[in-house]
Amino acid sequence: MTTERTAENLPWVEKYRPSTLTQIQGxxxxxxxxxxxxxxxxxxxxxxxxxxxxxxxxxxxxxxxxxxxxxxxxxxxxxxxxxxxxxxxxxxxxxxxxxxxxxxxxxxxxxxxxxxxxxxxxxxxxxxxxxxxxxxxxxxxxxxxxxxxxxxxxxxxxxxxxFSPLEESAIRAQLEKVIIKEHLSINEEAMSSLIKLSGGDMRRGLNVLQACKAATSGSGSTDSMDPVEVSRDMVYECIGAPHPADIETIFDSVLNDDWSTAIKTMMEIKRVKGLALIDLLQGFVEILGNYQLNSKARIHVLKKLAEIEYAISRGGNEKVQCSATIGVMKEAMLIQAGASQ
Ligand SMILES: Nc1ncnc2c1ncn2[C@@H]1O[C@H](COP(=O)(O)OP(=O)(O)O)[C@@H](O)[C@H]1O
Ligand SMILES: [Mg+2]
Structure with missing residues (x-):
């Protein structure tokens, strides 16, 4: 490392690495x-x-x-x-x-x-x-x-x-410090998304925050007095995670539309937002967690989604797995409907 390498062009994970034990959060x-x-x-x-x-x-x-x-x-x-x-x-x-x-x-x-x-x-x-x-x-x-x-x-x-995944309060405390030092501003909605998406990993949180700043301040003058505003959309974009609204759109389509409309919706959102199925799966699991399902339908869909996740990780074909995802979610709704008849 040369002496010219100022704190300015260091990655934030290094720039804000705790130098004493008291600076370790959690x-x-x-x-x-x-x-x-x-x-x-x-x-x-x-x-x-x-x-x-x-x-x-x-x-x-x-x-x-x-x-x-x-x-x-x-x-x-x-x-x-x-x-x-x-x-x-x-x-x-x-x-x-x-x-x-x-x-x-x-x-x-x-x-x-x-x-x-x-x-x-x-x-x-x-x-x-x-x-x-x-x-x-x-x-x-x-x-x-x-x-x-x-x-x-x-x-x-x-x-x-x-070392357990860091608690949300620990991540928040560190991010808040960095936000002040880097002359950023962030609303609570964006902050809580950032914390959630960090998943207890401080490195991830800091990297996403730095990417958000880079995304906004590319050409703007750096001596502006206004802090750079980080929004929730930017957080999702920088982390490459699907926006909850997109997950919901696909989910609604799977539930309410016919097969070909559902697959079109999923493919279109994936294409426009540059998402992979693997990014969407976690979102589906989360939505299903809040959805009224009987245990048979819930076990079925979660088990099958886990199999799809595994298949993707083994190099399974994206399009085939997308159809399978829609299939298992529709199937779960049928199991649910069958039980309530
Ligand atoms: N508990 C923590 N408190 C404050 N900052 C942390 C903490 N854990 C990680 N970080 C931040 O994340 C970066 C990566 O942390 P590191 O200690 O290398 O994690 P690990 O070795 O567990 O992968 C550090 O440079 C620091 O900026
Ligand atoms: Mg390490």
């Missing part, structure tokens, strides 16, 4: 516990796991800065297991780092191994031995999305912390 019990470990001088090997954008990397980096301050560079080794998957690279880097004596600083060195669940099983086994070998003067912090992809022997050497 995850309070985790932060409290690891702070306590540090204060008591009893830092174990750590494992942080959980979905993306919940603060795993930010938390360990902030903790490391808090522990080492200006000595950070000498005392902390950051490795990304998904960049250099080969265990040899990891082993050598760790060996070199862990075995050099610290002349000025005391205490443990810290090795952060990000995205460790991308490592092969062989590599994880080797890592376990490395951890054992260097436990005398190093501590490891392993970061992963899925604990179940890690070798049990590796797991058993670490104290585990689960």
């Amino acid at each position: 995850q309070t019990s985790t932060v409290t516990t690891i702070r306590k470990f540090v204060h008591e001088g009893k830092l174990p090997h750590l494992l942080f796991y959980g979905p993306p954008g919940t603060g795993k990397t930010s938390t360990i980096l902030a903790l490391a800065h808090e522990i080492y301050g200006p000595n950070y560079k000498n005392m902390v080794l950051e490795l990304n297991a998904s960049d250099d998957r080969g265990i040899d690279v990891v082993r050598n880097q760790i060996k070199n780092f862990a075995s050099t004596q610290q002349i000025f600083a005391r205490g443990f060195k810290l090795i952060i191994l990000d995205e460790a669940d991308a490592m092969t099983n062989v590599a994880q086994n080797a890592l376990r031995r490395i951890i054992e070998k260097y436990t005398k003067n190093t501590r490891f912090c392993i970061l992963a999305n899925y604990a179940h992809k890690l070798n049990p022997a590796l797991l058993s050497r670490c104290t585990r912390f689960r």
Whole structure:
């Protein structure tokens, strides 16, 4: 990174990455516990796991800065297991780092191994031995999305912390800060859509907000005094998620129109809005959740929609799956009607 790279052209996820533990939103019990470990001088090997954008990397980096301050560079080794998957690279880097004596600083060195669940099983086994070998003067912090992809022997050497999807209040608090700093304005409708669409992932929320700003301020003058207004439509557009109104239009058509009109409506909205069926499915499931259905019809449609989602993920034909989607929703209505006769 060069010094010319000002905060202005950094992605917001980096620009607003918490630099201290107090700036981490949510995850309070985790932060409290690891702070306590540090204060008591009893830092174990750590494992942080959980979905993306919940603060795993930010938390360990902030903790490391808090522990080492200006000595950070000498005392902390950051490795990304998904960049250099080969265990040899990891082993050598760790060996070199862990075995050099610290002349000025005391205490443990810290090795952060990000995205460790991308490592092969062989590599994880080797890592376990490395951890054992260097436990005398190093501590490891392993970061992963899925604990179940890690070798049990590796797991058993670490104290585990689960990073849950962030609560809406945590996402809101951070987004509000950024909105003020970036000279944006947003109404409550747009804000709550943004929070909902973030799905507990702060990275997603920040990226969408930044995309919204980029979409509006492309050519406009930057020294205008008026804040840039972010609307709900922009949020949906930037995230590539279907607008609830479009989902409802398709849903109504499926319920009330004949087959060919329904499929035309769906195809047309998909084309105009640039949506894929996979984007629509979640919207349908949500609408169906609020819809009066008997349990037989509900189970049927949800099960079938899940199968369609799976089929798409396996490369199933989009048009065939669209017809199938309309089919199962119509079928659910027939089951429902049959029961009420
Ligand atoms: N708990 C949090 N509090 C504040 N910001 C967060 C939090 N979690 C994530 N972020 C923001 O999202 C970005 C990505 O977070 P990161 O810590 O890399 O997530 P993870 O490692 O869990 O995928 C960070 O740069 C930061 O801007
Ligand atoms: Mg991370």
